[in-house]
Amino acid sequence: xxxxxKQPRSLxxxxxxxxxxxxxxxxxxxxxxxxxxxxSQPPRTDVDTIAGDLQHPETLxxxxxxxxxCTAHATLxxxxxxHLVPRELKRLIVLSSTSLxxxxxxxxxxxxxxxxxxxxxxxxxxxxxxxxxxxxxxxxPTLIYSEGRDRNITPLSRLIRRFHVMPLVGxxxxxxxxxxxxxxxxxxxxxAAAPAAANKIYAVPGxxxxxxxxxIGRIFDGLGLPRHTPSVPAPLWRALFPLIKPLFPGxxxxxxxxxxxxxxxxxxxxxxxFGWSARGFRPLFA
Numbered sequence: 559x560x561x562x563x564k565q566p567r568s569l570x571x572x573x574x575x576x577x578x579x580x581x582x583x584x585x586x587x588x589x590x591x592x593x594x595x596x597x598s599q600p601p602r603t604d605v606d607t608i609a610g611d612l613q614h615p616e617t618l619x620x621x622x623x624x625x626x627x628c629t630a631h632a633t634l635x636x637x638x639x640x641h642l643v644p645r646e647l648k649r650l651i652v653l654s655s656t657s658l659x660x661x662x663x664x665x666x667x668x669x670x671x672x673x674x675x676x677x678x679x680x681x682x683x684x685x686x687x688x689x690x691x692x693x694x695x696x697x698x699p700t701l702i703y704s705e706g707r708d709r710n711i712t713p714l715s716r717l718i719r720r721f722h723v724m725p726l727v728g729x730x731x732x733x734x735x736x737x738x739x740x741x742x743x744x745x746x747x748x749x750a751a752a753p754a755a756a757n758k759i760y761a762v763p764g765x766x767x768x769x770x771x772x773x774i775g776r777i778f779d780g781l782g783l784p785r786h787t788p789s790v791p792a793p794l795w796r797a798l799f800p801l802i803k804p805l806f807p808g809x810x811x812x813x814x815x816x817x818x819x820x821x822x823x824x825x826x827x828x829x830x831x832f833g834w835s836a837r838g839f840r841p842l843f844a
Contacts (some may be wrong), residue, residue: 568750569593569623569642572630574607575791576704580743581627583698588747593623615641625649625750629742632696633672635677649756651692651746654680656761658698660821666812680759693756694747697742699765700823704739705780705841711736715777715843717805722783728773728818729789730771734824735763735826741836752832761823765836770784770817773839780841794817 562731572578573594575787585592594605595618610618613747615638629636635642643687654676674726680696683783687694693732702710718724745762750754771787778785790798792815799811806813828834 567591567593567621568625568627569595569608569620570605571595571626571635574598575629575813576631576702576707576739577742578627580704580740581629582744584743586745589778593621597621600653600844610665612638612671615745615789618642620644624648627750628652628744629746631676632683633675633679636682639683639686643686643692647690647692649750650683650692651750652680652694652740653746654696654698654759656698656700656763656821659823660816660819664812665727666697666810667822669810669812674715677711684743684757687757695755695757696759697738697746697749697762697828698823699742700735700761700821701737702739703736703841705843710741711777711841714774715781715841718774718777718783719781719843723786723788724774724778724815725790725795726771726774726787727790727795727814728792730769730774730787730817732770732816732818733767733820733822734770734772734773735762735765735767736839736841737762737836741765745832745834745836748832748834749828755828758827758831760828760831760834761825762828762834763825763836764839766838768821768839777841777843780843790814 570578570592571580573582581594582605592605593608595608595610597611612634615673622644632652658673661669701710706712726761774787775785795814825834
């Protein structure tokens, strides 16, 4: 092979994060040496690091790359993308969230505002890609987890380990589809290679649809603890929340009420177009 011919290369934004770490692992296993844009030095030697900040994209000096994966918050990528489009870029994969469809009418104003920003970021990304003839795919995952590392399931496991009980508002009957971060990384690479996935938005849920109660029950199982999930009426949850909020840093009253809300999505378009496959929810905690 001509040594002057450059192989296709990927740039990963968010490579020090949960999904991004798995993404780098799988790109490296495929024989690639990906680029990573980060504000800090990642503790690995099998990638090439570019120091930079998406909040100051005009200062970035990037080498050539053909595929861009963004596992960082899409609201950071939207305004910066116009500065990140070398002529070699042909494919863009972005992680967004199914929260756009489940929380947009939240009673919490800050949640609504954040989701409006995410919607605008998706639109901006699609517009810029169309202007530069870049094939884009937006993946909207459900509840992302990776035991001991995520901000969704792991905090719940810590509370359960501490108190051996998890009250469930309204019995916790709302549907959930927890999706493992590594499955998202594998799916992102598959989507980038699939022509059928170009210029589309997909829900990428986990491999099982569970009632919230069962999801919590499996966290108990993964901790080796007996399930203890008493039901709490919604009015009582509202009344007691100010008292129990110190136990749930960063939580709000709407989070508990959503235990009664279905948050399930159809994976069949992603399965058809790029072979989406996700494991069932059987977490194990050390």
